[in-house]
Amino acid sequence: MGKRVAICAVAQTKYESNKWQQRMQGLVWEVVKDVKEQVGLGFGPREIESSVTCSDDLFDARTISDNAITDVVGAHFQGEEKVAADGSQAVYYAVSQILSGHHDVVLLAGHCKESQGASRNQVTHLAFDPFFTRPIGLDYLAAAGLQARAYMAASGVTDEQLADVVVRSRQWAAKNPLANAQDAVTREDVMASPMVADPIREGHVYPVSDGAIAMILASEERAQELCDNPVWITGLGNCYDTFYLGERELEGNFSLSKAAERAYKMAGVTDPKAELDVVEIADQYAYQQAQVAEGLGLCGAGEGGAWLEAGGPDAQNVNRSGGMLAGNPLLMGGLARVAECVLQLQGEAGDRQVAGAKRAVAQGSTGPAGQLQTVVVLEN
């Protein structure tokens, strides 16, 4: 990238399984107010000039659901645009607004209340087409079951290893005050949890979660004025795979590998095994931690099982936040990863801080079985 864009402020709600106490507007306002105060800006020229929101009409049960949020993000009299995909895509969009020269300071605000609908699976069921894939009962969880089976066979990942991924997630989540699932579990607990989409067990699935995230992004010149510890976005990449699951190699990482290749090229990362201090993976299901690790080049293709066995997650500082497995709602999964990378690079990650972290990578995905992949490289 020619010019540089930084994240100057981040705020997240506590993630919880049912934030019934607040409307979605209340959740978003909590974090928007926080980041505004961090940088001391209001809305308008030379202040926050534009907002990018991130939400999903079906989870909000409103058409064009960002119209519910515009009051709260200062969109009155200025621009607001919604990204209806994982929040890592909203980061990409906000960076593009700044690099285009249209705006210098952009507010990003995302939310999702998975608890609002009676069933998260009913909502993701509607992501499928009404003729062929809905009638056979596909939703994101069932689609992930297809992928998990294919991936585990190809990469030699075992039920025991997946249980250990969950155990480790909870251990780190206990050190993350905002995480949802913080209760310790044992390998035996996870392996005794019922199958929900064989080989995916109940214990392998991220808990139903509600939450909101806001960030302030700024051009290089403004970022230096607004904060003492800007975190620079040095690489971005994304890639869509085909919608139809049967046309994909579900065990592989076609779209993630492309996204990572693009982000690494931009950031000058040549050896991801050695050059990343912090890695945050949006693991909706335990198997995805290993599959995404392959896609990000933390280990070779087909080596996910061996990577888990050799302690790859600890060695490469993967998901010290607890990961998405500890409970972020859909759409916020990748954005919470970016938020954690910012905290790590600012030295604000508390008991889970990676000492001296200089470079981090965050991954997010949108759609069934990781259809759209987004990779963000950040540096301090």
Added chain:
Amino acid sequence: MSEANTEQELIVSRQILSINQTFSTGPVMGRFLIELRDNKRIMALRCSANGRYLLPPREVDAMSVTEGDEWIEVGPGGTLREYDVVYYASPDPLTGETRDVPYVIGWVNLDGVEGIAPLWHLVEADDISKIKTGARVEAIFAEKRSGTMEDIKHFKLIEEEA
């Protein structure tokens, strides 16, 4: 190709989509609804940053992007600003239930509001042709109230003496 298509049966698939929802009202709208239910009072939220009244109350005033901070009772009388007479029945997609037509949707500026803070509701009159912009109306509360906007049944036209 186009000729062949005219001969082909084109299949459509009829489906009903529904997901049960629990919409939170939060502390701000929630307080408004509690006042309706328990006290038959209509409470506006005033924002001291710019003096705007918010009806229904929301967490944030869009103009100043600050929180409202003063609760003020308004109504139950008010002045009709705009209205619309609806002649088609829009059925509930799940029950097929319709409302009687025609019905009147009105935008009422309640007594006590400074500036414009419209509350939308249904407007009723013995003769709807007498409903006019600028007419006086009054909130009629339901006997049984449950903390929803239906706790106000409608606004009733106050007919002026001839």
